[in-house]
Amino acid sequence: MNIIKTIGETRKIIKDWKKSGLTVGLVPTMGFLHEGHGSLIARSVKENDRTVVSVFVNPMQFSLGEDMGVYPRDMERDSRMCQELGADLIFNPEAEEMYTKSFYSFVDMSVISEGLCGASRENMFKGVCTVVSKLFNIVTPDRAYFGKKDAQQLAVVKQMVNDLNIDIKIVGCDCVREADGLAKSSRNSYLTHGERAVAPKIYAALLQVKKMVICGEHHSCVLTESFKRSMYDEPMLQTEYAEIVDGLTMQPVPQVTGQGRCLMAVAVKLGKARLIDNIEI
Numbered sequence: 001m002n003i004i005k006t007i008g009e010t011r012k013i014i015k016d017w018k019k020s021g022l023t024v025g026l027v028p029t030m031g032f033l034h035e036g037h038g039s040l041i042a043r044s045v046k047e048n049d050r051t052v053v054s055v056f057v058n059p060m061q062f063s064l065g066e067d068m069g070v071y072p073r074d075m076e077r078d079s080r081m082c083q084e085l086g087a088d089l090i091f092n093p094e095a096e097e098m099y100t101k102s103f104y105s106f107v108d109m110s111v112i113s114e115g116l117c118g119a120s121r122e123n124m125f126k127g128v129c130t131v132v133s134k135l136f137n138i139v140t141p142d143r144a145y146f147g148k149k150d151a152q153q154l155a156v157v158k159q160m161v162n163d164l165n166i167d168i169k170i171v172g173c174d175c176v177r178e179a180d181g182l183a184k185s186s187r188n189s190y191l192t193h194g195e196r197a198v199a200p201k202i203y204a205a206l207l208q209v210k211k212m213v214i215c216g217e218h219h220s221c222v223l224t225e226s227f228k229r230s231m232y233d234e235p236m237l238q239t240e241y242a243e244i245v246d247g248l249t250m251q252p253v254p255q256v257t258g259q260g261r262c263l264m265a266v267a268v269k270l271g272k273a274r275l276i277d278n279i280e281i
Contacts, residue, residue, distance in 0.1 A: 001083045003075075003090045007098075007138050010091050014052070014139060022049035026141035028132060031055040032072040033081050036176040036184035040145040043173055045086040052139050053082050054091045056098065061127030067272075072189050091139065098134060107133045112159050112250045116152050116241055116265055117276065125156050132157055136168055144168055149175040149183050151265055151278045155250050175277075177203065183277045190273040198236050199275065202268050205230035206279040209264050213281045218256040220244035223264065223281075231268060240267040240274070247280065256281055 004010045017024060025044030029037050033055075044051040055078055062068035075092065082090055106126055113125035136144065146154045158170050176184045181203035182196075191199060205227045212223060224242045231237040243252050247261040256262045265278040 001079070001088060001090065003079060003092055005093055005097065007093065010052075010089070010138055013089060014050075017050050018140070023142045024048055024139065025051045026135065026139045026144045027051065027053045027087075028135050028144065028146070029053060029055055030057045030071065030186065031078050032074055032186040032189070033078045034176075034184045034186060034188075036147055036149065038081060038085055039176050040147060040173050041082060041085045041087055043171070044143065044145050047171075048141075048143060050089070051087045052089045052091055052141065053078075053087045054135050054139070056091070056093055056131070058098075058127055058131045059095050060099070060130055061121075061124045063122050063124070066121070067187075067190075072186055091135075098131065106130050107160065107164075109156060109160060109163075112152070112156050115250060115252070116243065116245070117267060118152070120240060120267075125153075128153055128156060129160050133160065133164070133166075136161075136166055141168055143171055145171045145173055147175060148172050149185070149277065151247065151263060152250050155248060158248075181207075183275070185275065187273045187275065190271065192271060195236060195271045195273070198234055199270055201230065201234055201237060202266065202275060202277055203279075206264060206266065206277060210279055210281050213256055220252070220254055220256065223256070227264065227266060236270055238269040240269055242266045244281070 025048035027040045027044055041053060057071050059068055079090060107129040108126045109129055118125050154172050161168055161170055180200040182199045209223050209227055223244055227242045228239050231239045244262055244264050245251060246253055247263045263278045263280045267276045
């Protein structure tokens with residue numbers, strides 16, 4: 001398995017694959033890989049002849065004061081996981097390779113990117129759209145794999161591909177969880193032992209909301225209040241947002257419809273970690 005640092009060499013390898021008629025899957029990551037990333041890589045390996053994993057902590061999607069400088073990194077472990085799962089290439093560029101001094105172009109989006117995480121993390125999705133579009137142009141994959149845990153990011157990428165007529169299939173993959181329900185995340189490494197013991201209450205509260213829907217409660221205000229009340233009961237958990245949204249547009253809905261495309265999306269602060277999660281309802 002190759003670890004490539006430059007755009008030019010990555011393109012050369014992939015062009016040779018394509019000349020041989022091979023299909024290519026892409027798994028974009030910021031590294032510090034866990035079982036959630038592993039499930040994306042494994043699916044890409046299963047569905048494509050070659051799999052590229054990008055490992056790039058994208059400075060463009062971090063705002064001033066966020067955790068860019070301390071974001072966890074472990075390239076040795078990442079490369080070992082990729083090799084064990086059957087990936088063929090890791091694209092691991094430096095920031096200067098992706099964003100030269102004369103870089104002036106950006107990809108941005110309205111509506112879908114403005115609420116939820118976009119409301120508190122300024123320019124986050126501008127950074128996501130720009131780097132993902134660059135990765136798509138560099139790797140030219142047939143399929144790209146994203147986790148459903150980051151539901152808003154998945155919706156943003158799908159809309160961008162549709163709007164810009166990018167000929168790539170976007171594959172959303174189910175969230176991978178710990179045995180106690182906590183969604184796998186690189187930022188879970190920020191949690192202390194005590195905080196880790198409290199974190200599963202987020203998913204437990206989401207399951208309670210889903211149970212309420214099954215029992216007939218469809219009003220969004222009642223459902224979100226139930227989640228927030230569960231967080232109030234644990235002083236370490238601070239709700240940043242909890243909303244019932246349309247799963248495609250990420251826009252708030254007054255009540256859950258019977259169309260099967262609504263979800264509750266939440267962001268909760270716990271110590272140094274900001275944990276996001278969602279559940280389809």
